[in-house]
Each structure stands twice: as C-alpha cells, then as structure tokens.
Amino acid sequence: MHDLPILVNITVALIAAFAGGIVARVLKLPPTVGYLLGGVAISPFTPGYIGDTNTIQQLAEMGIAFLMFGVGLHFSLQDLWEVRRIAFPGALFQLLILTPLVVLVTSLWGWSFPSALIVGLAVPIATSTVVMLRNLMDQGLLNTSPGKAAIGWLVLEDLITVLILVLIPTLSYHASGPIWQTVAIALLKAAAFATIMLIAGTRVIPVLLSRISLTASRELFIVAIVLVALGTAIAASAFFGISLALGAFLAGAVINESILTQQVESEILPFRETFTVLFFVSIGMLVNPIHLLGHLREIALLAVIIIVGKYLLTLLMGIAFRWPERTTLVLAAGRGQIGEFAFILGETGVAVGLLAEEQYSILLVGAIVSIIINPFIFRTLPVTEQLLRKAPLLWARIQQLPDQQAAGDVAYHDHVVIVGFGRVGEHIIKVLGLLHIPRLVVELNVQRIHKLNQKQIPTLYGDVANSDILVHAQVDKARAVVVTIPDETAAEIAVMNARRLSPAVPIIVRATTQAGLHRLFARGATAVIQPELEGGLEIVSLTLSALDFPKEQIIEYIDSVRSDLYDTSKLTPAEQHALEQIAAHRASQT
Template sequence: MHHATPLISTIVGGIVLAFVLGALAGRLRLPPLIGYLCAGVVVGPHTPGYTADQALAPELAELGVILLMFGVGLHFSIRDLMAVRKIAIPGAVAQIGIATLLGMGVAWGFGWSWGQGLVYGLALSVASTVVLLKALQDRDLVDSEQGRIAVGWLVVEDLAMVLALVLLPALSGLLVPAGASGEAPAASVTDILLTVSLTLGKVAAFVAVMLVIGRRFIPWMLERIVWTGSRELFRLGVLATALGVAFGAYSLFGVSFALGAFFAGMVLAESEFSHRAAEESLPLRDAFAVLFFVSVGMLFDPMVLVRDPWGVLATVSIIVVGKSVAALGIVRMFGYSNRTGMTIAASLAQIGEFSFILASLGVFLQILPERAQSLILAGALLSIVLNPLLFRWLDRYVARQSEAGEAQAA
C-alpha cells in the first residue's frame, strides 16, 4: 500500500501550510484569508519546492463551495429569495452588464477583439461565492437585509454564468478572433435560441423538482433518520443531501454544483431540523473553504505583476472600483440606505470560481488569449486579498456613523 498519494499530500500540504500562514497573518493583524492564499502560491507550480496536485485541489475546493452554499440555503428560505427578487434580479443583470462593458473597454485598449472583450468582461462581472459568504458570516450579516440581497444577487449571477458557460461553445464561431486556428463554424440564430431555451428549461425543471419532490422528500428522510437516534447517521444524511443534490443538479440538469447545493439547503430550511443540519455540516464547510483559497493561490503566477503591471491594475480596478460603484449606484437607485449599498458593493468587489471556469473555457475554445487568463487570475487573487480590507474600512465607517448618530441624539 502506498503511503504517499497525490490526494493525501494535497490535503495535508494545503491545510498545514494554510494553518501556519493563516496564524502568521493573524499575528500581523491581517485576515487569515491572506495566509490561505499565500499558502496556495507556495505550493503552486510557479514557485520552487513542493507542488500540490493542480487537478485535485480545485475539485477539493468545489466541495467547500457545495457545503458553504448548502449552509447558506439552510438560512435562506424561499420566502427570503422572493422578498429580494425586485432588486436582486435587475440589480445583478445591470451590474453584470456594466462590468462586462468596462471589461470590453479595457480589452479594446489591449487590442483584443470584441468577442475576447465580452468573455473577459463577463469573467470580471461575477463575485466569488466563498469570499462573499465568508465576509457576511464573519459579521453575522447572512440573515440581515444586506445579506439577503447579496445572496439573492449572487444566485442571479450564478444563473447568468451557468447560461454563459452553456452558450459559449455554441457562440464560439462568432467570438473567435479572425485568423485563429481551429475556428469553429458560426452558430445559426436557431441553434442559439434552441441552446438558450434548453438551458433555461433545464434550470426550471431542476427548480420544479426541488420544490415539488425535494421539498417533501428531504425533510421526510431526515425525520426518519432522527428517529433512529444516531447522530452519525444524521450527519451523514445531511452531507449526502448536500453533495447528492449538487451532483445530481449538475449531472442531470446542467446546473452548477453551488446552485444545486443552495436549493437543497433552501428546501431543508423549511424543516425543523435546519439548525441542527447547519451545525453538523459546519466543520467540513470551514475545512474545505480553506482549500478553496489555497487552490486560488496555486493558480497565481507572481511574475505577471512584473510582466504586465498595467494590465493587472486595469483588471483589479474594474473588479474593485468599477463593480463596487455600479452596485452602490444600483442599490441606492432602488431606495435602499447608503449602508446597505456599501455592504453590497464591498461584497461584490471580488471574483472567484466562475471567473476561473469561464476563463479556462475561453482559452480552450481559442477565444481568450493566455494573457487574459493570467490577468483574470491575478485580479481574482488581489481582489480577494483586498476584500477583507474593504470590509474592515466599512466596519469603521459604520461605527463612526453610529457614534455620530448617538452624539446628535444626545
């Protein structure tokens, strides 16, 4: 029996180094998240020494995304989702549109084609599930008005990215720049409409199955498990629900793992066992969320900061400044408070897992150049590092506003 395998070494190397560097970051009064990202850079292929398995790390990180979204769904009922639909749907669509246009503008400055700019801009428009939820959970905002809007906004973004990932191969013939080798034939309007209709139909079918069948079966199943009196079996049932529904949603309906897990949790939230299920899944959620940040760090090549500093600066500016200003303006237009707008803006000022998938698919289809993928990865890591600092600044701003209000009342 082999005692050293890629799976074991990747998990052990990632978690141990994340713990060491996360603790060091804490001593330096920095968010532990920065230590987790640095751990990924250290075990990545772009730095000397030990290199973790690049294929396994993202898959392990995906488990963290599934469990985290399942936990959010447990605290986010269907009633909550419908309550924020009037701002989450138009707000997310408008913000995606603005970020994509900004990306296309920067891409035009780089001399890229409109198709390359479109994919590049889309990759910069969607926030990371893990980063957003971790920031909200650290401040107990998931159940607040700001948290419900942010999560609803994120669900709409995820749906938009699922649609984009399905449509991209069909549209590759239109988006591949002229002269690219292996250029695919252009898709007809009929083919595009059929693809869109099929994708929306699959998502609608998944939601219908969860609301009609899952809404009854999942609580019923866990109730029977509780009757056995076995805590281990209940914990296993919760994990099986989260992972099984997420995988089934992806395999049968083409829905993302994260969205499938979110709906599984949201259905279970209506059960009396939702709080217990959240507690049982928490340790694994935290552990695999750390592996997500390690996997992000592994993808980052520090030399891109030297080779292409202006490209990195433009990319980070769109993510941190452009998206934030757009989100703040949209939320304020809907009549919400400045504090709510700033919370949503800070929550969305980063990118993550969907951006990596979209960039990888764009390069595979010969739409995006390698430079675009490097810039997207650099923008992701730097925006994730900056995000806790934005929230720290927001916390201080809120504290000052509260003190000013109390002083006026006195």
Template sequence: MDHTLITTIAMSFLFAFAAGLLAARLGLPPLVGYLLAGVGIGPYTPGFVADLKLAAQLSEIGVILLMFGVGLHFSFRDLMKLRGIAMTGALLQIIAATVMGALFALWWGWSLASSLMLGFSLSVASTVVLLKSLEEHHLLETTQGRIAVGWLVVEDLVMVLALVMIPALAVLMETHEQWWLANDFWISLFEVTIKIVLFIVVMLLAGTRLIPWILHLVVKTDSRELFTLAVIAMALGIAYGAASLFGVSFALGAFLAGVVINGSHISHRAASNALPFQDAFAVLFFVSVGMLFDPTILLKMPWHVLAVVAVIMIGKSIAAFAIMLLFRYPLVAALTVAASLAQIGEFSFILAALGNRLGLLSNEAQSLIMAGAIVSITLNPIAFRMIPLLARMFENRPGFLNNHQPESTESSAQHTEGHSEQLNAHVVLVGYGRVGKKIGLQLDQYQIPHAVVENNRQACDALRKAGKSVIFGDASMHGILEHTHLRHAKVLVITSPERFQTRRIIELARKLNPHIDIIVRTHYEEELDYLQSIGINAPVMAEHELADTISKHVLERFADVRSATPP
C-alpha cells in the same frame, strides 16, 4: 500505489496551517495565509507542487457544503421580501462591473469578446469570502447581511445561465455581427431557464417532503455519525444530481438542498454537523485559488492588476453603495453591502477557465483575474474596517444624507411623534432582534417606558401597529438617537454585537447624555476589556452569562454538599 490524493490533502492542510497561523500572528486574516500556502505549493513556485486538478475538485466540495449551510439559514421568504433590492441590485451591479472591466480591456487593445469576458468575470463576488466576513462581524442575520446573501444568490443564478450560454455565444460572436438576433442564442437561453425552473420546482415540491422525511428516520436511530453522514450525503448527492440531470451548478444545487431542510426543526442540528466539514474544505478552496496564481504577473503587468483591483474594490462597491441608497436603505447598511461585495472568487475562476478554454481569454488575462481575486480577498477585511470612517465622513455632509435617506431621520421623527414626546427617564433599546425583542417584552411586562431604534422596516411596522415608540434607522448615524429623547433617558441598551457600530453609538450617546447608564452586548474578550476601560459599567458577554447561569443551576443541585463543607 499512487498517493497523489493523500499527498495533495496532507500538504495543502500543512501549508495552510503554517501560513494561516503566521498570518494570524501578524494581525492578518488567516485566509490570506491560505492563499499564500496555495502559491507556495503551486506550479509557479519552486519546491513541492500539488495536483492542481485534485485540489480544485476538493475545493468544490467546500463550496458545496458552504452553500448548503447558507440554505439551512436562508429561506425564499427572505429572498422574496428582499426581491426588489437583491434582484435589481445584483443585475445592475453586474452590468456596471462588466462595463467598467470591458472599458479597461478595450483601452488595452483587447477584442470586444475578450473585454466583455473580463468584465463579466470581475462582476461576481465570492460566496466563501462574503459568508466568512459576515459571520466574523456577526452580520449574517441582519438586514444588510440578508440583502448581501440574497444579492449573491441572484448573482449565482446569473452565472449559472452564463456558463451554459457563453460557449454558444462565443461561436455566434465569431460568425454573426448581430449575435443577439441569432436563433441559437435565444434557444440556449430558453433551454437553460427551463432546466433551472424545473430543478427548483422538483426540489420545492418533492424535496420538501422526501428529504426531511429521510432525515427524521435517521434521527430515530439515535446514531450521531449516521445523521452526519446523511447530511453530507444529501448536500453532495443533490448538488451532483443537480449538475448531472439539470445542468445546474453544484453550488446552486447544494443551496436549494439546504433551503428544503430549512423549514424542519432539525435544520440547526444539520448545520452544526456539517460545519467542521465546511471549514476544512473551505481552506482547500483558498489553497486551490492560490495554486492558480502566477506571481510574476504583478511585475509584468502592474498597471493592469491595479485597474482590475480598482474595478473590483472601488467600481463594484460604488455601484452597490449607490443602489442601496436609491432603495433608501440606511447608510451603514449600504456601506456594509458595498464592503461585502468588494471581492471576487469561485465563479470568477470558473469563468476565467472557461474563457481561456474557448480562446476568449489569454493565460495572462486569466492570471489578471486571479491576481484581482487574491488582492481583493486579502484587502476585503480592510473594507469592513473602513465602514465607521466612511460613515463619519458622510455624516459631515448633511445635505447628502437628507437627499438620500429621509426615512432614517425626518420620517422616523414623524412616526414616533405623539409617543416620544411623553418619554422621560426611559430606556432606549437599540436593536429589536431575538435579544432586543426579549428585553422589550420584559420592559412591557413591568410597564417601563422605552423607545426602540431598529433598521428593519418589517420590525418597525409591526412595533408601530402595536403602539410602540420606534425609530427606523441606524443608531450609529448622526441624528437618529436624538429622536429617542436620549437626553432625558435613564438607560441605553445596545443589543447589536457588532463592535464598530457599538463604539460609534456609545460615542454619539455620550455627546447627547454624558451621564446615561449604558448596557452593551459583546462576544469578544478584548472588546469587553475595551468597554470597561471607557467606563461602560455593564458590558454583557453572552458566554460569561451563560457560564454563570449553568454554574448556578449546578451548584443548586449540590446545595446540601456545599452547606456541609466548611468554608
């Protein structure tokens, strides 16, 4: 009996667990260990060699389930609200990265077709890495998080078009000097566009009724395992159907399946049931990436690897950062999106394999792309850690900020003039999301004066219409808190759980008002200890408050027992 599948899964998980644990103990992200585990069981290192084809297919399941989960938390309304920055930004960044990569390759003496293929492969970020990074930093539900996800969805749509067009384009580039004038090129483009549009229409018209109806029937059975099976079957089945019938990628099909379920009240249950499978197969994705990597490329072509990494982590980031500032988004939002996109992943590997099969990329070129992916994924957490440092650096250049972000400073002051002048002994509320909104409503109920700082334009517009004192901008940026009259405030409430942003806000607040009472929200035990060590007397950890509330309700049920029990 052939046990190749079981062996591949077992060894992948064992190596990934060992390497991931070691990486975590060394203070590195576990995914670095998963990548190294793939190198360890890959064909380029001695010892056990896993089945590469099976590992690649298993990792594809992880991408499908992950994109399905994204769809469950993302709606087309969000994408359409962000269509200007997401669509324009993604297209401009793809062009910029393709040009930068192609210029390096032309300098190395590659052909034009190979150079463009390399640059294009370096232009698209990894869905898995981006989502995990945003989740780890609690940024997925923020404005910059939604922009990054929307940006990536547009990139994926472009890659879907590219995967169908590139084979025809490769032939045309060999036979036509002016391939863009060939009829075959435009016919292929038209066919792919029609297929994608048709799939989206079918999903939005038929899928929005059929899929939630089926899941509601399953819910009525009260069978947890049957509901989990239904969710996984929907995600994988629709992804497979999308690829087989419409030529759409697995990832895009699964994403739209999640979007269809998004509007239903069972979407949260579907997400929680699919999460364990997402985590397990996402690990296999990273392991399969590591298996494709030939470590000797680092010694054979070190300068080429450095150039590729520079395009991915510096060139792409600068392009994304500049685009965000051109659309007048806050500085920290621009830095966050730039850090999110400073890596490449699954679509890059698919493009590299396709280019190799078509003769556009050599084996060494494919290994260069793999090296760039592994290095950029490994270093991506560092990019997030540099956000506060870079924010401070740009703060020291007031001319730069005034030229690029007028809405975050001067405009905000004008919007609140007439309200903020009357504020004294008030509350400054940073963030007006789900938590901040509830706090704001309580303050309104008790008629406690307060000013809100929020970096979401829609939320700010709604608050202004309601007559609230609101500042549009990022509170961690120099000059924003001043407009809230923080020097005369009594309490500062920070609702964002993002630790780096919170620390910076505390630092700026204490410079303006050393004696202000600061209330901070956090999700981390170590951050709780840190906040207490710097004198924050009211750090609030959601998990602790939840446990206290539940314990209080439980003890109330046993009030008679407690009164009869001697102290």
C-alpha cells in the same frame, strides 16, 4: 508516501492553508487571503514542494459543492423580497454599467469576448458573502436595515450567479445550431432539474433526514447530509448536464424549507469549512507570481474598477434612487470587493476553455486586493458621512427615509450584555425585562435574532469569538456581562475581550467542564457557573434540608464549596468548619 497521493496532498494543502491563515490573522486580514497565498506557496510556479494540481482540483470541486450547499441553506426569498426596491435596481444597473465597462477594458488588452464577458460578469455580481458578513458583524450592522439590504442584495446575486453558471458552458460549444438554441436547452435542463428538486425534493429529502434523525445515530445523519449535498450535485451534472454548484445549491435550498436547517448546518460545517479551504488553496495554485509581474497594470486597473468603481456606482445609485443615507453608505462600502463567486465563475471558465489561466490569475489577484482593502473602507464610513453632509444638495437627496439604527450606534448605559439566547439566556432576559433593566443580546443564530426582534429586545448579530461585536455592545458602559454560550473556547474569548474593554465590569459566565471553569477565571471572569456541579450542590442542599439541618449552616457549606471552585476532592478549612458545625448541630439534637 507515493502510494497515498490523496492523503499527502490534503495534508500539504491544509498545512499551507493553516500557515497562510495564521499569517493573515496576525496581519488582521481575512483568512481567505491566507488560504490563497498558501496555494501559491505549493503551486508549480514557486520553489519548494509542488502539490498535485489535479488531485487538489478534484477536492476543490467538493469544496464548491459544500460552499454552494451552505449558500442554499441560508437562501431566503423573503429576505430578498423585503429589500426588493434596493436589490433589484441595484443589481440591474451594476450589471448594465460595469459589465460593458470591464468587457471594453479587457478587450483592449486583447482578450477574447467570452473571456472578457466572464470577468465582466464576475465584477458586478460576485461580491464575497464571507467578507460582507464579517464586515457587517464587525460593525454591528448585520441585523439593521442596511445589513438586511446588503444580505438581500447578496441573495439576488446568488440567483444571478447560479444562472450564469448554467449558461457559461454554452459559450464553449461549437455545435452547428444557433447559440440561442444552445442557451434555451441549457435553461430548460436547469429548469427541469429545479422543478424536480422543488416539487419532489421538498417531499423526499426533509422526510428522509427527519427519519434518519429519529434513529439517534449522529453518524448516519452526517453521512446522509453529505450524501444529499454531493449526490444531488453529481446527479445534476450527470443527468442534466448542469454544474455541481447548481445541484448543491438546490439541495441546500430544499433543506432550508424544513425544520432541520439549523441541525444540518451545524453538522455540515466542518466538511464545508475544510473543503472550502481546499478550494481556495486550489485557486492559489493557479497563480504564477512571475507572470503577474508583467501584468501589474491590468491588475491595478481591474482592482480600481472593483473597489472604486463599485463603490462610486453604488453611492450614485443611492443618491439617484433616494435610498436611506446609512443604507447607501453601508452598501457602497460593502460592495467594493469580489470573492468566492468570482473564483467559481473563473474556475468554470477555465474548465470549459473560455478563460486562460493567466487571465484567471489577473481576476484572482484583483479580487484578493479588493478583499484586503474592503475592511478599511468600512472603517471610513463616519468620514464619508461627514463629507456628504458638507454637500447639502447630495445629502438632502439621500436623506429621505429613516434607517433602523444599529445597536452599536445607540447610546447604551448601565445595561446588561447577554451573550447567547439559549434556555439560560432567555430566562435572564425575561427576568431583567421584568425588573426594567436595559439589556442587549449578542447572538449568532438568525432565527433567535428574529424572535428577539419581534419582542423588541435590542440585539446584535455577531460571533464573539471572531469579531469586534462587544465593542458595539458598549461593554465599557455596561453594568454586567453574562456569557451563557456552551462553547467554552468562544466563552473564553468573550471574557478576554470584555475584560480588555472594561477592567471593572462584572462578568458572569457559564462553564461546561472543571478545567474550563479554571481557565475562565484565569481569563478575568468575575463568577463562573458550572451547571452540572451547581446541580450537584443543590442536591446536597436539599438532602441536608430534608434531614433537618439548619439552613444557615447548609448555605455556609455550599458557599465554601463554590469559593473553592467546586473542587470536592479535598476539604478546605472553610468546608471542614461548615461540616463540623453541621455535625455539632446533629450531636446537640441527639
């Protein structure tokens, strides 16, 4: 085993992350918390197996690269521009107010200015994208005005974080030149690399991937994507002296401008998820629980600044700038936490010697506390709104502009919930529209959501396999639920959730395998359609019709096969009877 250190450490780290993730899900906490605790379990500071910190740290660097590559794939200046009146003043004032506050507090603890500054920058701009998206999805808010404002603000924070990652190493230099010169050189290098990527990269990388996709080799396409993500990150570091994170981010942003975005995202997802988990484990390995017991006061104060400070400051900005009331409340709730970008900033600070591991641990635990508490803050939105309504002066000041109402807030009744907007879902939506039947679409693909919104079709952005989105779809008031997604595992979860919410609603679902068909019925589906087997039945029906057999007897046979769950390996009495009737008709004709 000692001859395979990388393999052993990957396996142990993933086992720890898996165990921690299961515990977190049972406790209804974000899986990220479980991954971090898994890292603590195999750290040098806890009993039991000790992971190789250096090996896992190198794997974590790949996690950072894939994570930032994914951020680049979703980066949209258009989203930012649409909410510029909220995102720009919001981000600016949080930086101007919270950063000096955190720097002052941590300086009183005896921290050096660079250490205090890194933590001070992490608090206002390192809101966790993962946590924010999950909470918005769970509340059915992602494709509403408040959700779009939150996403636009996150996009701006991504840009600021990338800029800070460029500047952090300059604080550690001990060159004889002035600091402004060092900063200017770092910015020029970053600008030069960004220019090359945006001019040459946009002309080379998408064309390269397009041509590789024409080879019909999925393996080559995946290798090419990984090479683009990691190769660009390493080139940025080796030739321009900038961070791996910036290189990977720009690689993703370049691909985002092409038609390959969705395909690249689906192929890179397993790599991104796996190595991002290793990144979180590596962070957990830096935490010394014994040492933190002596810093509970600092952790508690930092957590209060993150949770309460960001919440109240966002709420006050909403009142001052007269943002729409729903947007103000959602932004205040969502911003009371920090996550993966705080870890990346802290990791970079530790790597260049500006932040001690003990200081990083305090930032890390403060972030974990905020991530744990944030979902509960979202659930207090109705209570907060009621309290504000009792203060007429404040409520009148923020209630200036109409908000786009969330689909989950609309009083739906006798509608059809359609999960998935592929070819099958699109056909059903069109037919229901022609029949003037209310419908609500649940979809995870942002481009499809935009297409539906343009047609003014009600939508909810969400993953039925991981969120409470069906609650906001008001399945309990629906006439039917239609699940068209090809992923059988997600379809099973959707069926179970829908049946839990409404024991009587008809659930029509698509299956892709014979075994999946039986499982979906067992989960509570009313009807399950297997397109391939249904196509086979249609071929049988057309063949018998061409042979002039009676239509009624053909339909009887087809219906009997369907009632037997498409099992053609044996004849049921109903199928036997139908075939005998067909044979008897043939005999009577001859």
